[in-house]
Amino acid sequence: MSSQAPETSAGTARMQAAVAAGVFGCAVLLAAGAVGIPSNAGYGGVGPNFLPWGVAAALALCGVLLLREALTGGFRATEDPGGGARAHLSAGLWVSAGLLLNAALIGTLGFILSCTLCYWLAVQGLRRAAGQGAGSPRTWALDALTGALIAAPVFWVFTKFLAINLPGLTRTGWL
Amino acid sequence: MDVLNALMAGFATAATPANLLWALLGCALGTAVGVLPGIGPAVAVAMLLPITAKVEITASMIFFAGIYYGAMYGGSTTSVLLNTPGETGSMVTALEGNRMAKNGRAGAALATAALGSFVAGTVATVVVTLFAPWVADFAVRLGPPEYFLLMVLAFTTVSAVLGKSTLRGLTALFVGLAMGCVGMDQISGAARYTLGQPELLDGIDIVLAAVGLFAVAEVLYAALYEGRLQGTQNAMGRVHMSLRDWRRSVPAWLRGTAIGTPFGCIPAGGTEIPTFLSYAVEKKLARGPDLAEFGRQGAIEGVAGPEAANNATVTAAMIPLLTLGIPTSNTTAVLLGAFQNYGINPGPQLFTTSASLVWALIASLYIGNLMLLVLNLPLVGVWVRLLKIPRPQLYAGILIFATVGAYGMRQSAFDLFLLYAIGVLGVLMRRFDFPTAPVVVGMILGPLAEAQMRNAVAIGEGSWAVFVQRPMSAALLAVVLAVLVLPRLLRGWAVRRMALARTA
Numbered sequence: 264m265s266s267q268a269p270e271t272s273a274g275t276a277r278m279q280a281a282v283a284a285g286v287f288g289c290a291v292l293l294a295a296g297a298v299g300i301p302s303n304a305g306y307g308g309v310g311p312n313f314l315p316w317g318v319a320a321a322l323a324l325c326g327v328l329l330l331r332e333a334l335t336g337g338f339r340a341t342e343d344p345g346g347g348a349r350a351h352l353s354a355g356l357w358v359s360a361g362l363l364l365n366a367a368l369i370g371t372l373g374f375i376l377s378c379t380l381c382y383w384l385a386v387q388g389l390r391r392a393a394g395q396g397a398g399s400p401r402t403w404a405l406d407a408l409t410g411a412l413i414a415a416p417v418f419w420v421f422t423k424f425l426a427i428n429l430p431g432l433t434r435t436g437w438l
Numbered sequence: 439m440d441v442l443n444a445l446m447a448g449f450a451t452a453a454t455p456a457n458l459l460w461a462l463l464g465c466a467l468g469t470a471v472g473v474l475p476g477i478g479p480a481v482a483v484a485m486l487l488p489i490t491a492k493v494e495i496t497a498s499m500i501f502f503a504g505i506y507y508g509a510m511y512g513g514s515t516t517s518v519l520l521n522t523p524g525e526t527g528s529m530v531t532a533l534e535g536n537r538m539a540k541n542g543r544a545g546a547a548l549a550t551a552a553l554g555s556f557v558a559g560t561v562a563t564v565v566v567t568l569f570a571p572w573v574a575d576f577a578v579r580l581g582p583p584e585y586f587l588l589m590v591l592a593f594t595t596v597s598a599v600l601g602k603s604t605l606r607g608l609t610a611l612f613v614g615l616a617m618g619c620v621g622m623d624q625i626s627g628a629a630r631y632t633l634g635q636p637e638l639l640d641g642i643d644i645v646l647a648a649v650g651l652f653a654v655a656e657v658l659y660a661a662l663y664e665g666r667l668q669g670t671q672n673a674m675g676r677v678h679m680s681l682r683d684w685r686r687s688v689p690a691w692l693r694g695t696a697i698g699t700p701f702g703c704i705p706a707g708g709t710e711i712p713t714f715l716s717y718a719v720e721k722k723l724a725r726g727p728d729l730a731e732f733g734r735q736g737a738i739e740g741v742a743g744p745e746a747a748n749n750a751t752v753t754a755a756m757i758p759l760l761t762l763g764i765p766t767s768n769t770t771a772v773l774l775g776a777f778q779n780y781g782i783n784p785g786p787q788l789f790t791t792s793a794s795l796v797w798a799l800i801a802s803l804y805i806g807n808l809m810l811l812v813l814n815l816p817l818v819g820v821w822v823r824l825l826k827i828p829r830p831q832l833y834a835g836i837l838i839f840a841t842v843g844a845y846g847m848r849q850s851a852f853d854l855f856l857l858y859a860i861g862v863l864g865v866l867m868r869r870f871d872f873p874t875a876p877v878v879v880g881m882i883l884g885p886l887a888e889a890q891m892r893n894a895v896a897i898g899e900g901s902w903a904v905f906v907q908r909p910m911s912a913a914l915l916a917v918v919l920a921v922l923v924l925p926r927l928l929r930g931w932a933v934r935r936m937a938l939a940r941t942a
Contacts, residue, residue: 282870286609293616296631303626309892311623314884315630318616325609332605340602341871346663354661359858361834362654365841366854378841382834385657389830392665406831413835417842426492427846 279333287326293319357388373432375414382410445567448797452805457500460493461802464501465809468508473516473821476656476833479509480768480878483776484648485843490779496795500802502776506769507559507806510749511814514551515821518544518741519672530713530744537736539672549679550687550738551745552814558695558746559807562753565699566760567800570789573761577786582893583905585762587914589887592764594918595708597876606872613863614880617642624889637852644775645843647881648768650857651874653840655864657833662865677818686728687742690720694746701747702754708767709751711929716747718935732939753803760784760796764883771878783886 297319300312332338361384369377386406390398398406421427422436432438451457471482483502490498517528518535531551538547580588597607620631621641632638679687694716701712720739721732731737758764763784765771777784788796814821844857867874898904906912 279870282866286613289613289616293631300623300630301626301628309895311626311628311630313892314615314888315619318612318619322609322612322616325605325612328605329609338603338606338871342602344663344869344871346659347665350662351665352662354665355658358658358661358837362837362858362861363855365837366851366858369841369845369854370851374841374845378838381837381841385661385834385837386830388661389657389665389833392661393830394665395830409831410834410838413838417838421488421842421846425489427488427842428849429842429846430849 276333276337279338280330283326283329283333285326286329287323290319290321290323290326293322351392354388354392357391358385361385361388370430373438374418374429375411375438376432378414378417379407379410382413383407386410441567441571444571444793444797445801447794448799448801449804451496451794451798452500452801457497457798457802458805460497460501461504461806462809464504465508465806465813468505468510469512469810469813469821470508470824471505472509472512472514473824474512474827474832475516475829476660477653477836478768479506480648480772481652481656482509483769483772484645485653485839487645487772487776487779488843488846490776495780495782496798498776499773499795499799500806502773503799503802504806504809506752506773507803508810508813509769510752511552511555511810512821514555514741514745514748515548515814515818516825518547518551519822520825528745528748529710530717531741531748533717534732534736534738534740536672537734538738538741539736541735542673543736543738544672545677546679546683546738547736547741548818549677549815550683550691550742552811552818553679554687554691554694554742554746555749556807556811557691558698558748558750559753559810560804561695562699562702562750563800563803563807565703565754566756566803569703570757570761570796570800573757574786574789577761580786580910581908582890582897583908583911584914586887586890586894587905587911587918588762588764589883589890591914591918591921592758592766592883593876593880593887595921596766596879597873598922602871606870607876610867610872610874611876611880614647614877615884617647617877618881618884618888624885625892635852637848637850637856641885642856642881643847643853644772644778644878644882645847646853646857647860647878648772648775649840649843650860651864651867651877652768653836653843654857654861655868657836657840658861658865659868660829660833663869677815683738686738690716690739690742691746693719693723694743694748695750697743698747698750699754702751702766703757709748711932712747712751713744714932714936715928716743718932718939719743721939722935756800756803760788760799761786763788763886765879768875768878771875771882774882778882 293315297312297315300315302310302312329338361381364384365377365381368380372380383406387397418429419437422429452461467482468479471477471479482505513528514531514535517532518539535547535551538544593611597611598604618641620638622629622639629639697716697719698712717740720743721729724732724737724739728737728739732740755766755770758766759770759773763774765774774784782788782792840857841854844853847853864874894904895902905915
């Protein structure tokens with residue numbers, strides 16, 4: 264909670280500078296997008312492009328100030344975000360694969376199968392992150408079963424009781 | 439007498455068997471998400487927002503309010519038993535509560551937390567009952583300039599005041615405002631930042647933002663950084679308070695309630711400041727053997743006071759939400775989204791146009807509190823068992839529910855990709871200590887604030903001076919400035935007190 268600049272390693276400083284640059288980059292993109300927004304203000308003095316320009320300018324300023332903090336001792340008053348110092352990238356890839364495949368396949372495979380796949384891939388990643396190893400064919404089968412046992416009732420409750428449209432593999436309404 | 443009649447009518451609506459069942463379901467679900475790591479009330483409500491398409495508004499608002507409340511009760515259980523507070527509100531509870539649990543007094547800590555939450559929740563609901571109509575009467579007289587400044591006030595408090603760094607808070611706010619700009623402009627209908635995607639014409643849905651930032655980001659973060667996190671769980675023990683515990687708890691509950699309620703009423707929400715203040719006060723007032731327990735065996739006042747303050751703040755936060763339409767936390771922002779799904783914008787008119795809804799909701803707060811007491815005192819052992827779910831399976835399961843929330847809105851695979859992108863953004867924000875509440879509040883209030891601002895300038899015939907010419911808006915402008923300065927002083931005071939209290 265101190266407001267002094269904390270001791271930060273060169274690596275952290277580089278990452279923080281990259282984040283600051285990213286914020287600034289977003290501002291530039293917002294400004295580029297704002298050029299195409301009409302400015303006709305009607306009765307008031309303010310048109311639909313006012314807020315986009317304002318936000319772009321404010322974000323640009325934040326980016327510059329963040330960069331200054333990053334380069335002069337790191338972001339101020341940061342708290343430990345928790346967890347390890349290094350990212351467990353392969354675990355992140357497993358979870359990402361689950362989410363992205365789910366997005367790509369849900370329309371064709373249907374909710375239950377697609378979510379089971381997402382669950383299965385995510386569990387593999389999370390288990391590796393926890394240092395539990397890759398598991399055996401038996402645990403893999405169990406994971407697939409668990410995923411289906413969560414996804415199927417969720418599908419049925421939401422489609423049958425709450426009448427929310429979720430895609431199925433078949434037209435039966437049960438799978 | 440009007441208030442009493444309205445409240446009785448509210449009870450009549452809220453106490454129908456169907457609505458009672460929704461309340462019970464919400465309270466149970468809320469307690470579960472409060473106990474479970476990786477998922478909080480905001481995301482639970484967000485994931486269930488698609489039900490607004492089918493379930494009638496009173497039932498779903500009662501349900502959502504139950505989740506919101508239940509999570510506060512559940513969160514204290516995790517704080518006491520695992521020393522991993524689910525949200526900032528139970529941080530202080532973890533301080534003393536975990537020490538009590540380590541010394542075999544987990545039962546007493548859980549009891550005082552649940553009873554304190556009940557007392558504070560009920561007292562604060564009475565305050566909501568009495569004050570909300572009064573605030574609404576007053577708020578009807580506000581025009582666009584005042585509304586705009588009230589929203590600026592909410593932005594300021596959420597981003598600049600509550601976080602640790604004003605700069606990072608403001609950055610998060612502007613990211614949220616930028617996300618809120620996506621889609622069709624409310625006033626002129628001009629498309630903004632749609633990149634030719636028809637899905638983006640409707641804007642980025644609040645469900646996507648909340649589920650992405652909280653649920654998906656949480657799972658990704660757990661996989662990337664928290665794999666080897668091993669928690670140790672304290673033994674439970676019997677849920678029981680001795681006479682001495684009672685004697686020490688009751689005044690602490692009342693003081694916590696008195697501290698928490700005003701903080702919830704003003705659009706400067708957030709439970710961090712009131713809970714820390716309550717802790718500092720309890721420690722200051724403790725004498726002799728009671729004082730000696732602080733920081734050692736764990737003092738029961740240090741659980742009772744902050745827990746009460748937490749619940750009082752959370753409950754009183756319903757006042758700005760219902761009367762002004764201004765959310766001051768993640769969960770109230772998502773609740774505002776739920777109202778919007780029904781085509782209702784909370785505000786002073788809500789008390790006249792949707793009186794039966796509002797009063798049923800308020801009545802359900804009384805009922806919910808009572809239900810939660812029953813759910814949490816005798817049944818606490820059941821909830822604790824939830825902690826036995828292995829983390830990989832739990833987190834992977836959350837993704838399934840996240841899919842329902844995101845995909846159930848409009849059956850678009852595009853939304854699921856966007857959900858992933860927002861999740862990655864959430865991981866970055868967490869890693870570099872950017873607060874996420876300003877993003878959600880900025881996103882949902884941004885378009886409303888923009889409309890008010892443009893109307894205000896139109897009223898002023900193009901002149902910005904309209905904001906200082908009207909006495910009320912000038913006063914609000916002054917309040918915004920004061921809010922930027924005062925809590926910093928207060929917080930500095932509280933931190934110094936905490937530091938003193940720890941070393942003493």
